[in-house]
Amino acid sequence: MIHIIGGGLAGSEAAWQASRQGVAVTLYEMRPVRPTPVHQTDRLAELVCSNSFRANQIENAVGLLKEEMRRLGSLVMRVADETRVPAGGALAVDRLRFAQGVTAALDQAPLVTIRREEVRDLSRSGDLREPVIVATGPLTSPDLSAAVAALVGQDHLYFYDAISPIVLAESIDRTIVFRASRWGRDSPAIEARPGGGAACGGAACGGDDGQGDYLNCPMTEAEYRDFYRALCAAEPAALHAIDQGRFFEGCLPIEVMARRGEDTLRFGPMKPVGLTDPRTGRRPFAVVQLRQDTLAGDHYSLVGFQTRIKWGGQARILRMIPGLEQAEFVRFGMIHRNTYINGPAALLPTWQSRHRPSLFFAGQISGVEGYVESAASGLIAGLNAAALARGRVPEALPRTTAIGALGHYVSHADAADYQPSNIAFGLIPMTGDVPRRRRDRRRAAANRALGQIAEWQAAREAPDHPHEDAPPPVSGPSPVQSQSVRAHRPRV
Numbered sequence: 001m002i003h004i005i006g007g008g009l010a011g012s013e014a015a016w017q018a019s020r021q022g023v024a025v026t027l028y029e030m031r032p033v034r035p036t037p038v039h040q041t042d043r044l045a046e047l048v049c050s051n052s053f054r055a056n057q058i059e060n061a062v063g064l065l066k067e068e069m070r071r072l073g074s075l076v077m078r079v080a081d082e083t084r085v086p087a088g089g090a091l092a093v094d095r096l097r098f099a100q101g102v103t104a105a106l107d108q109a110p111l112v113t114i115r116r117e118e119v120r121d122l123s124r125s126g127d128l129r130e131p132v133i134v135a136t137g138p139l140t141s142p143d144l145s146a147a148v149a150a151l152v153g154q155d156h157l158y159f160y161d162a163i164s165p166i167v168l169a170e171s172i173d174r175t176i177v178f179r180a181s182r183w184g185r186d187s188p189a190i191e192a193r194p195g196g197g198a199a200c201g202g203a204a205c206g207g208d209d210g211q212g213d214y215l216n217c218p219m220t221e222a223e224y225r226d227f228y229r230a231l232c233a234a235e236p237a238a239l240h241a242i243d244q245g246r247f248f249e250g251c252l253p254i255e256v257m258a259r260r261g262e263d264t265l266r267f268g269p270m271k272p273v274g275l276t277d278p279r280t281g282r283r284p285f286a287v288v289q290l291r292q293d294t295l296a297g298d299h300y301s302l303v304g305f306q307t308r309i310k311w312g313g314q315a316r317i318l319r320m321i322p323g324l325e326q327a328e329f330v331r332f333g334m335i336h337r338n339t340y341i342n343g344p345a346a347l348l349p350t351w352q353s354r355h356r357p358s359l360f361f362a363g364q365i366s367g368v369e370g371y372v373e374s375a376a377s378g379l380i381a382g383l384n385a386a387a388l389a390r391g392r393v394p395e396a397l398p399r400t401t402a403i404g405a406l407g408h409y410v411s412h413a414d415a416a417d418y419q420p421s422n423i424a425f426g427l428i429p430m431t432g433d434v435p436r437r438r439r440d441r442r443r444a445a446a447n448r449a450l451g452q453i454a455e456w457q458a459a460r461e462a463p464d465h466p467h468e469d470a471p472p473p474v475s476g477p478s479p480v481q482s483q484s485v486r487a488h489r490p491r492v
């Protein structure tokens with residue numbers, strides 16, 4: 001028997017996967033007994049905002065993630081495909097039919113029992129034969145949040161998300177932007193930076209001609225004043241009632257900071273002190289700093305630029321920053337209510353808790369971002385909880401698949417500065433011959449990942465699978481992942 005708390009995208013997928021393994025599941029969903037501030041119905045897997053599951057092509061990371069899920073028998077993907085509405089290259093759904101389809105499938109699943117009640121503690125999570133999956137999402141109820149905080153540590157549970165925009169490295173104009181750390185203080189690991197200034201020289205690296213951990217976009221006074229006026233005039237995204245006007249002073253949106261005074265940003269995230277533009281030999285009037293966001297060095301985030309400006313306006317205003325005129329955005333800035341654990345401090349790549357191996361986290365609370373990512377984590381947590389319940393050893397997928405890369409990210413990213421992430425090719429390591437063209441690179445990575453999914457599935461189903469019938473350890477080291485995962489433990 002498995003207990004799954006939360007019947008959203010992650011919990012519904014987990015229940016489907018576990019029950020398909022022949023394990024009985026009880027799925028606890030608190031709606032309609034206890035509503036959340038954003039859900040409108042009592043259906044399982046309700047989409048709280050957009051009706052889009054984003055891009056559908058495998059050359060896009062979230063498209064690959066979806067395809068991997070389809071191949072692993074995902075309920076969420078099956079119903080999404082069945083309830084699809086026209087949306088160009090994206091997969092968008094009729095939200096009511098989608099939630100209805102998932103609810104009906106689980107209602108009819110013989111091994112799934114749905115209980116409409118709020119779970120307030122983790123008392124059922126001590127038994128390896130009766131694993132528990134916490135999939136209560138970004139709006140986890142307060143009592144259960146307190147229980148999770150007690151388990152993972154108060155410092156490792158967050159309630160808000162302030163997200164800075166991320167741009168594609170190759171869309172940054174390196175003839176304007178310069179590499180430097182404030183006061184020349186680099187991190188000790190600078191030699192290891194892929195394509196980084198210290199390890200490679202100037203023109204050979206596309207104009208990346210300095211040393212330092214940051215890329216810096218220098219602004220003249222006139223450019224800063226124009227940028228400031230555009231920020232103050234920008235339209236914020238519509239707010240849910242739960243998010244109205246409650247900001248932490250430490251992570252104010254840039255437009256809120258700007259409205260406090262014309263020079264506030266210049267003395268805050270855009271301060272130029274300790275930086276000299278090598279092209280002028282002078283300190284710029286203001287600077288926007290970009291920090292490498294992926295180990296591969298293909299994504300950079302705008303430091304301290306969390307914002308609630310509407311995405312269209314955000315792109316227009318951020319492209320006013322010198323060097324970002326042609327920027328391609330991998331992710332826009334956001335601030336929203338979000339309950340999530342510090343994955344690297346709390347989770348294994350199998351989505352098991354480091355503190356209690358019989359306890360899994362899945363979905364947004366596990367530290368992923370997005371509908372598809374939440375459902376994908378539920379898929380693996382469901383399979384692994386079922387494995388544990390059957391006396392087998394939970395496994396992670398190879399890191400070179402999109403699902404495996406997500407598991408690696410939540411369990412290995414920098415715990416000191418953890419931020420939930422969408423899936424991105426920057427999280428999936430390239431191996432072997434790497435094609436030059438981006439589209440070819442992505443297609444090669446996607447084809448390899450899909451091949452590995454097939455192999456992984458075949459190995460799990462093989463009668464001589466080495467992990468089958470392994471006795472579940474009752475104490476001592478946690479029943480973790482396969483050897484292949486232990487061999488891949490570099491930090492993200």
Ligand SMILES: Cc1cc2nc3c(=O)[nH]c(=O)nc-3n(C[C@H](O)[C@H](O)[C@H](O)COP(=O)(O)OP(=O)(O)OC[C@H]3O[C@@H](n4cnc5c(N)ncnc54)[C@H](O)[C@@H]3O)c2cc1C
Pocket residue numbers: 005006007008009010011028029030031035036038039045046047048049050051117118119120135136137138139140141144240336337338362363364365369370371372374375
């Ligand atoms: C306001 C908002 C808008 C978002 N918009 C988007 C978007 O447009 N696109 C996107 O990709 N992502 C979006 N997200 C992020 C995320 O993808 C969704 O929140 C997604 O639904 C997460 O899936 P989940 O399964 O983790 O959580 P949910 O889908 O929220 O499911 C969690 C379930 O757990 C239940 N629950 C909570 N506490 C308990 C308890 N103690 N006992 C029993 N049940 C409980 C809840 O009622 C809920 O049904 C948004 C998030 C928020 C907060």
